[in-house]
Amino acid sequence: MGLFNLFKTNNNGSLYRGGDGASIETAIVINTTNSMIGVPAEYKYIIGKYGQKDVGWILESQAVMENNGRNYDRINIKLNNGELKKYYFDITLFYDKF
Numbered sequence: 001m002g003l004f005n006l007f008k009t010n011n012n013g014s015l016y017r018g019g020d021g022a023s024i025e026t027a028i029v030i031n032t033t034n035s036m037i038g039v040p041a042e043y044k045y046i047i048g049k050y051g052q053k054d055v056g057w058i059l060e061s062q063a064v065m066e067n068n069g070r071n072y073d074r075i076n077i078k079l080n081n082g083e084l085k086k087y088y089f090d091i092t093l094f095y096d097k098f
Contacts, residue, residue: 038094
């Protein structure tokens with residue numbers, strides 16, 4: 001793997017595809033095979049919606065799960081107004097690939 005391949009995404013170059021992340025069925029697909037890109041991309045997505053962690057929101061919990069042969073990361077956050085949000089990310093492309 002060359003240095004430039006480290007930062008490549010799959011297919012059309014978009015890092016995110018899929019749904020809104022509200023459920024496994026509508027999970028946000030992280031479109032990379034590189035965990036060094038994939039893991040931070042999950043947080044980058046949430047930061048893009050709600051601002052910086054521990055400023056606009058706090059992490060309540062995070063768990064990896066498997067469903068129908070695919071791997072998901074469920075991230076539960078709490079917004080400053082007390083509202084709880086849950087996001088599902090499909091991490092199959094990069095899960096367990098270091």
